Amino acid sequence: MSAIPTHIDFRRNVQSVEPQVPASVRKATTRFLDTRAAVVDVIGQESWQALRQAGHDVRLHTINHLDYYLARLEEEVTRAGGHVHWARDAQEANRIVLEIAQEHRVKRVVKAKSMVTEEIGLNRTLVDAGVQTLETDLGEYIVQLAGTGPSHIMVPAIHLTKEGIADLFREKLGLDALPEAARLAALARAQLRQEFLAADMGITGANFLVAETGTLVLVTNEGNGRMCTTLPPLHVAVAGIDKVVPDLESLNVLLKLLPRSATGQKMSAYTAFITGPRRTEEENGPKEFHLVLLDNGRTIILQDEITRETLLCIRCGACLNVCPVYNHVGGHAYGFAYSGPIGAILLPQLVGTKVAADLPFASSLCGACADICPVKIPIVEILLRLRRRVVEGDTVEPAVSPATLRLGVQMVARAMSIPWLYDLAGQLLRIAQAPFRRGAWLPSLPPPLNRWTMARPLPALRADWRAAWRRRTPEGRTRQRRIRIALVAALASAAAYVGWRLIQRQDRGE
Amino acid sequence: MRARVQVFATCLGENFFSDVLKDMVTVLERLGVQCEFPEGQTCCGQPFYNSGFQSQTLALARNWLRAFANTTGYIVAPSGSCTDFVRHRYLELFPPGAPEHPQVEEIASRAVEFTEFLTRVLKVTEMGAHFPHKVTYHAACHSLRNLGLRDEPKLLLQAVEGLELVPLAEEETCCGFGGVFSVIYPEVSRAMMDAKVKNIQASGAEYIVTNEPGCLMNISGVLQRIGSPIKPMHLIQILASSKDSSRPSP
Numbered sequence A: 001m002s003a004i005p006t007h008i009d010f011r012r013n014v015q016s017v018e019p020q021v022p023a024s025v026r027k028a029t030t031r032f033l034d035t036r037a038a039v040v041d042v043i044g045q046e047s048w049q050a051l052r053q054a055g056h057d058v059r060l061h062t063i064n065h066l067d068y069y070l071a072r073l074e075e076e077v078t079r080a081g082g083h084v085h086w087a088r089d090a091q092e093a094n095r096i097v098l099e100i101a102q103e104h105r106v107k108r109v110v111k112a113k114s115m116v117t118e119e120i121g122l123n124r125t126l127v128d129a130g131v132q133t134l135e136t137d138l139g140e141y142i143v144q145l146a147g148t149g150p151s152h153i154m155v156p157a158i159h160l161t162k163e164g165i166a167d168l169f170r171e172k173l174g175l176d177a178l179p180e181a182a183r184l185a186a187l188a189r190a191q192l193r194q195e196f197l198a199a200d201m202g203i204t205g206a207n208f209l210v211a212e213t214g215t216l217v218l219v220t221n222e223g224n225g226r227m228c229t230t231l232p233p234l235h236v237a238v239a240g241i242d243k244v245v246p247d248l249e250s251l252n253v254l255l256k257l258l259p260r261s262a263t264g265q266k267m268s269a270y271t272a273f274i275t276g277p278r279r280t281e282e283e284n285g286p287k288e289f290h291l292v293l294l295d296n297g298r299t300i301i302l303q304d305e306i307t308r309e310t311l312l313c314i315r316c317g318a319c320l321n322v323c324p325v326y327n328h329v330g331g332h333a334y335g336f337a338y339s340g341p342i343g344a345i346l347l348p349q350l351v352g353t354k355v356a357a358d359l360p361f362a363s364s365l366c367g368a369c370a371d372i373c374p375v376k377i378p379i380v381e382i383l384l385r386l387r388r389r390v391v392e393g394d395t396v397e398p399a400v401s402p403a404t405l406r407l408g409v410q411m412v413a414r415a416m417s418i419p420w421l422y423d424l425a426g427q428l429l430r431i432a433q434a435p436f437r438r439g440a441w442l443p444s445l446p447p448p449l450n451r452w453t454m455a456r457p458l459p460a461l462r463a464d465w466r467a468a469w470r471r472r473t474p475e476g477r478t479r480q481r482r483i484r485i486a487l488v489a490a491l492a493s494a495a496a497y498v499g500w501r502l503i504q505r506q507d508r509g510e
Numbered sequence B: 001m002r003a004r005v006q007v008f009a010t011c012l013g014e015n016f017f018s019d020v021l022k023d024m025v026t027v028l029e030r031l032g033v034q035c036e037f038p039e040g041q042t043c044c045g046q047p048f049y050n051s052g053f054q055s056q057t058l059a060l061a062r063n064w065l066r067a068f069a070n071t072t073g074y075i076v077a078p079s080g081s082c083t084d085f086v087r088h089r090y091l092e093l094f095p096p097g098a099p100e101h102p103q104v105e106e107i108a109s110r111a112v113e114f115t116e117f118l119t120r121v122l123k124v125t126e127m128g129a130h131f132p133h134k135v136t137y138h139a140a141c142h143s144l145r146n147l148g149l150r151d152e153p154k155l156l157l158q159a160v161e162g163l164e165l166v167p168l169a170e171e172e173t174c175c176g177f178g179g180v181f182s183v184i185y186p187e188v189s190r191a192m193m194d195a196k197v198k199n200i201q202a203s204g205a206e207y208i209v210t211n212e213p214g215c216l217m218n219i220s221g222v223l224q225r226i227g228s229p230i231k232p233m234h235l236i237q238i239l240a241s242s243k244d245s246s247r248p249s250p
C-alpha cells in the first residue's frame, strides 16, 4: 500500500530500481504482448481497428455526457436495491467506506483487486481503524505481504520473481514454498479460503458500471472477485465516476477489447455482472450493496479538451506492457498507484503537476502506447499537453518551472529564430568545443550537457553544411568568403576588446 | 521539366550530419531532381515544443515558414521527426483563423521525409546504389508511427545492389533518444539503448542503418562508447554509395 506522495522524483526512483526488476517485468510483458498479438490476429487488423474506434467513440461519448449517465446509473442501482454514495475526494470516499464498516461492526474485510482503492489509500484507513483488510487477488496479496503497492495496474507483483515470492512467503507467513508458480498460488489459496468465509465485508472496484441496468461488471481471472461479492454479507464497490458505460451494447464492445488487450484472452475466466444485493434469502450474494462513486480530480480532468481523454482508459495495462520506459524501470518508479504511460498522464492530473511534474517527461514520445491502446487514447498528445502545463502553465494549473528557466529558453528560442545568429552560434560553438574534443567525438561535457555525455558521447559539432552548400556556386563562394571575413573580424575585435580591458585592469593595478 | 525540391536541413542534420545532407543532394541530383537550400531556415521548433515550451515554438515556426514561403516544390528532410512536426504540428500551432494558417496549409503540406519522397512521390526504389555489406535497420518512431513509413525504408535498402538486409529483433522499439527525455533521464535512455544495441549485435550486421538523425546520434554514440565495430549510418548514405565511390565509414 503506497502513500500518496508529496513529490515524485522519477529519476531518483529509477536509480533505486532493484537490478532484477526489469528482467521480471519484461518476461511477463512479453508474454502478454505475444498472446495479445495472437488474439488480435484472429480478429484481423481491420476489424480490430474498427473495434478500437468503436471503443473510443463510446467511451468519449460517455465522458462527454457523464452527468447524464451517472444520474441514470444512480437511479438504476437504487432501483435494484443498492445504495449509491458520492465522494468528492479520497478522504470522503475513505470516510464513507469506514462508516459503512463501522455501522455493520465489520472486523474483517476481503478485497478484490482495485486500483481506485489504491488511489485513495483505503487499506490504510481501514487498518488504522482496526479493521483487518486482506487483499485476495494473488498479486495484490503478494504486494500487501511485501508492504509495497502494485507495480502494474493489471499484474500487481510483476516486478517480483518466483524466488522473491517464495522468500516473502517464508519470511511473512512462515511457509516453506518451492519457487513454482502453481505451488505458490496453492499456498496463497489455502490461506485465503478461510478468510473469505470469515469476512464481514467484501470490497471491490469496478471494471464497468452499466447505467442502463445499474450493473457492476467485474472482469477477473482468479475467481476471488466473485468470492468477495458473494460470501460476505456486505459488498462495497468503489469506482471512479469514469467507469460508467451507457448500456449493455457498449459494454459488449469494451468487453471484447479489455481482456484481449490486457492478457491476450478472448474472455477472462470470470466476468461477473452484479445488479444490486440479493433479492431473496435463497439467493447467493450480499444482503447489502453499496456503490461509492469517486471524483477525486476527475471532473477537473474533464476541463481540458485534450487531457480529458485520459478518462477513456479501461485500465487494460497494454500501454505499460509495450512501453520501453516502463519495461526498464517497473511501476514503482512512477511513485504512486498508476504507472507506465497511463500513470504518466493520469497521475499529474490526479495529484497535481507540483507533485508529479516529472512524469509527463518520463517518456521518449515513441508513441507505442497510443498505438496499442484499445480505446485510442492519444497518450502522446496528452503527455505534450501536460509538459506544457508543467513548463508554461495553462488554464488548469499554473507553471511549476522556475521563471528564470523560462526566460532563458525564451532568449534561446528567439536567438535561434534569427538565421544569421543561428549560423553564427553554430560557428562559435564549433570553436568553443575544441577543449572537449577527442577526434570526432565529445566524450564528456560540463553540466548540463553532461546529462547527455554520461550516457554516450556527443558527435563533435560540424556546423559546416552551409559553407559546403555555398561553395557549390560562384556567388555562394563569394558570400561564404564574406561571412568568413565577418566572423574572423568579429572574433578578432572581441579578442582585442578583452585584451584591452585586461591591460586597463593591470594599469589600474587590480 | 526537372523536379525541384527544397532542402530542409534540420538542426541535427546541418550541425552534426552534414555528410548526410551532402549525400541527400547527391542522390536527388542523380535522380534528376534539382535542389535548393533556403538559407533563412533554422530550427523548426520541435525541441522547444516537445519539452513543454510550446509558446516559444511560435517564433521558430514563423521563421521556418518565412524561409520556405517563396519556394516551390517539395521540402525534403533527412528526418521523419522534423517532417512530422512541421506537417502536423504547425497546423495546431496556427489553427484556422490564425494569420499564418493559410501559409501553413500551403507550405507545411509540402514537407516530406526523404524515403517518403523517393517511394511515394518519385516512386523509385532503385537508384543504382551499391553496398556489399550486411545491414540491419532500426525503425525510427516518428517515421514509423506518425508518417506511417513501415516498409518504405526497407524497400529502398533491399533494392541496393550487394546489400544483405538482416532482421533486427524489436526493430520498432524506441532506441531511447526521445529528445529532451535523453538528458532528463539519462539512465533510462541508456538502458533502452543497451537493449537496442544488444539486438543490433545479435543481428550479425556490420552496419546499423536508420533514417533519423536523432536515433543515429544516439545509437552511434553508444556504439562508440562501448567500442563496437558495428558502424552506424543514415539510410541516405547507403543510397549514395555507388560502385565507384569507395565510401569511408562515417
Ligand code: SF4
Binding pocket: A261, A312, A313, A314, A315, A316, A317, A318, A319, A320, A342, A369, A372, A373, A374, A375, A376, A377
Ligand atoms: S491508457 Fe489505454 S492501453 Fe493504457 S491502460 Fe488505459 S486503456 Fe489500456
